Amino acid sequence: MLKALKLSANKLTSSSVSSILSNLTQLEIIDLSDNPLYEMPPELFELSSLQRINLQQTQLYGPIPKSFSNLVNLKYLKLASNNLSGPIIQKRTFSNLVNLEYLSLASNNFTGPIEIDALYNLVNLTSLDLSSNNFGTTLDVKFLSRLKSLRILDLSFSSLTLINEDNITLPMISIVSLRLGSCNISDLDILRSIVVQRDVHLPNNKIHGQLPEWIWSKWSNVIELDLSNNFLTHIGNKIPLQRLIGLELRSNLLNGQLPILPQSITSLDLSDNQFHGEIKPSICELELYVLLDLSNNSLNGALPHCIGMMGLQVLDLHMNNLQGNIPNTFPMNSGLMSLNLRGNRFEGEVPHSLSNCSNLKFLDLSENNLNDTFPIWLGNLPNLRVLSLKSNKLYGPISFPPHASADAFSHVQILDLSYNQLNGSLPFSLFRRLRQMMSVDETILGYFGDEYPIYEVNDYHDSMAMVLNGNIMQLERIQSSRTGIDLSSNHFEGEIPSSIGGLIAIQQLNLSQNNFTGQLPPQIGNLSNLHSLDLSSNQLDGHIPDKFAALGFLAVMNLSYNHLTGPIPSGTQLQSFSNASYMGNDGLCGFPLSKSCGNHESPQHGFPDEEDDREFFDGFTWQSVVVGYCVGICIGLVIGSLMFFIEKPKWLIRIVQEEAYRMILKYKARNGIRLT
Structure with missing residues (x-):
């Protein structure tokens, strides 16, 4: 009479599971995820009462068994993160699964075309995840008009190219979550008929130019929007998505001033673009408390003083042209975990209010013009793991006061203070604290x-x-x-x-x-x-x-x-x-x-230095040796003949002897052979 069996995250194999399945005729839910099954237990397909199957991350391989067609009551099927291969969806496998609502075949090795017609019998399908495969084919968006119950679709990173082959206007389709990362989309108009209610993820595509105006109405309820790693150049002066919480436009070609953002936004990434101008104090009116990443742009001017009080967890403004003092406005019990201001023109002291940021793990203020002694008080931050203050104007010694905690800097695992003007002796206790x-x-x-x-x-x-x-x-x-x-x-x-x-x-x-x-x-x-x-x-x-x-x-x-x-x-x-x-x-x-450690040293005599010799010897190959040997024989015969008929040229003999002697000494010294 057992209805549900959950054995995830063990070390079960297919054979060990088979022995217990045959009598469970009333079973409706089975979860064998994260076990080394390698293959699906055959008894599984005899349990016609099954409604939910989770075999994620069970090291399955080969094609999907057509025996799944026996499980006519199945509503939920998760086969993600395995080594399944071959054609992904075939009519013979899924034609009878008319009750199926959830299907996840993500992160496998499926290839070839998708027999999308096989899905049309799945009239109750609400969630389809085929992401992270290797189809290498095209897929026409018109299939969405046939799956009228579909609300969640993920085709990301599966070597798919999404097209509208007949360039027809589709009927309006309502989707809750649309994820089409790396689907070779170059024109957003192929999605014009899709009304998205919650999140749109379209990273790593080929979308270029300006965002079309229709998205502000068709996607007006979106709370997450990801258009990163595209070729967008303009998004307009204002983003009128009043429910937007998370926005990622990283790695595009966007320029001009920072856009006016909806007040609801809590996480913003506009990094790796070409924005310029100042960061206006109005940014502090947003509900940003998670992430603000404006790094790798051309922003300038001073930072608004209010930015330290925004309650952010991550603030990343590195590689801009910001200047002035770093605001000393970080409040008590700040939730800041990461602060990266590298590669700007900030000056003055390291703001002492950072001592309020007890959650801070990552601090990079490098490549600025900070003029301060070493901020020994940073050692009181209990979670600090990375500290980089390199390439500033820090001066004076590193010294711990008598009352310094023995736990100062105890969690630091990356410490970079290079290219400053620090001096004095390193305290013995510095390394003992790390x-x-x-x-x-x-x-x-x-x-x-x-x-x-x-x-x-x-x-x-x-x-x-x-x-x-x-x-x-x-x-x-x-x-x-x-x-x-x-x-x-x-x-x-x-x-x-x-x-x-x-x-x-x-x-x-x-x-x-x-x-x-x-x-x-x-x-x-x-x-x-x-x-x-x-x-x-x-x-x-x-x-x-x-x-x-x-x-x-x-x-x-x-x-x-x-x-x-x-x-x-x-x-x-x-x-x-x-x-x-x-x-x-x-x-x-x-x-x-080349210098030997014996009683005698290699004579120098004004000969080329050792590095030149290494280059000389390193250039030898067996081909060059053979050529040199043959040429040497010919020259030797000529010189020998001359020497036979005329007086021996002592100057030539002396040069040859000295050069040979020098090369032998160099070779012995290099190879550790005792000189004699």
């Missing part, structure tokens, strides 16, 4: 921003510019597990604190272009997850610690332009780096340098 970098958590997945409660229409993630493996990279998404410290291009001095050896989870470390003295801390050898290490252009001396050989993940290392001495540890990864990693350290020796 506890987030002291243990490796392999369970951390996803990207910064995944946890923000953003509306679906706004797929927002934190972004920043970082030096990775020696190159400046623009990270549009930052992995939640990323860690790094960049204090380069300042005036820090004194020894590098040995406490740095406790940051075993750190991946990037850059202390270059400072005035650090003393020896390389051997504790750096404990940083087993380090990918990039740059200590160049300092005043460091002494030997390279043997413990550096334990840095097995190190892909980039730069110790150049210091005063290091002694041998480069042999037989380790340290010898795999180029000469550029060690240049400017006259006391270093051993491979890959």
Whole structure:
């Protein structure tokens, strides 16, 4: 007599499920989602009373069994996120399912044309999701006029091209949710007959020019509108959708002043366009409390003081031409989680009211003209994970007052203070406070921003510019597990604190272009997850610690332009780096340098430097060796004949001998062969 059976998120296989299904003749609901079934239990199709089936994410493969036609009472069928393939909808499979209301076949491997006629018997179908497949075909919008009960349609990202082949005017169709992302739509007029009641998602299409006027009436009740990644140039001076909550027009060609927006809007993304002019104080009259992203435009002028009091969770204005002071108006118990003002012309101090933003996780004020001491009080923000203040005019030392909390900066995992004027010694306690970098958590997945409660229409993630493996990279998404410290291009001095050896989870470390003295801390050898290490252009001396050989993940290392001495540890990864990693350290020796660590050094005699030699040797291939060998024999025969008949040219012999001797010494030094 069992009516409902829910066994989702276990480790059941098809055979184990089969053994319990045969007697459940009254079963109406079955949920086996998130189990490794691999195939559908045959007994499932004998349960004619079934009304709801959920087999999402069960690793199913192959075509949809035609046995589904036996389940005439079925109302709900979810087969999304599997490996199903072949033709997606066939008459023999769905012709009898006249009671079906919900059908989701999203995120599979279906290909080929859609037999849309097979759907016409589904007169009660209200929701159809075929997104994220690989059909590679066209689909005529006229099919919508036959599915009179349909209210939710998602065909996004399925290699479909939506057309109106006969260019006919369809009868009015009412849809609650319309999702047609990446359907190669170039003209919105093919959707002119569709009245949408709730949300329209049309990202990644080819819509160009100006938005047609009819959408303001046909979509007047829409609360979410996504037209991102298109080629729109104009949207008008006003968006008259009075119920609109979420608007995304990111990555278009929109220009002019910011449009007048409905007061109801709470989430707005107009980034990556060509808007210019000022951000007017009237923006604070909106109900914006989720997201305001106006980044990568040409906006200028000062920020309205009220913008800090809007109650936003995410404020992103990076890469504009904004200037003046950052408003010091962030209120107590602010809900702000992410603030990105990178790449503007803000000046003055870091606003102290940010100390009220206890939820702040991401703070990027880099590439501005801020003139302040290091804001040590930011360490009191209990959730701060990313702090970037690089390329400003910060000055003075980093010093913790006696009353500073031991938990200051304890959650920070990316710290970038590079290209400032900070000085003094690094406090020993700085690295001991960065506890987030002291243990490796392999369970951390996803990207910064995944946890923000953003509306679906706004797929927002934190972004920043970082030096990775020696190159400046623009990270549009930052992995939640990323860690790094960049204090380069300042005036820090004194020894590098040995406490740095406790940051075993750190991946990037850059202390270059400072005035650090003393020896390389051997504790750096404990940083087993380090990918990039740059200590160049300092005043460091002494030997390279043997413990550096334990840095097995190190892909980039730069110790150049210091005063290091002694041998480069042999037989380790340290010898795999180029000469550029060690240049400017006259006391270093051993491979890959040409300078031997034996009792004798390679003679120089004014010959070309070692780098030229590397280029000389690197150019050899076996073809060039053979050609050179043959040419050498011919020249040798000629010279030998001349020498036989005339007096031996001693000057020529001496040059050849010296050049050969020099090349042999270079080869031995490079390969660690003892000189004799």
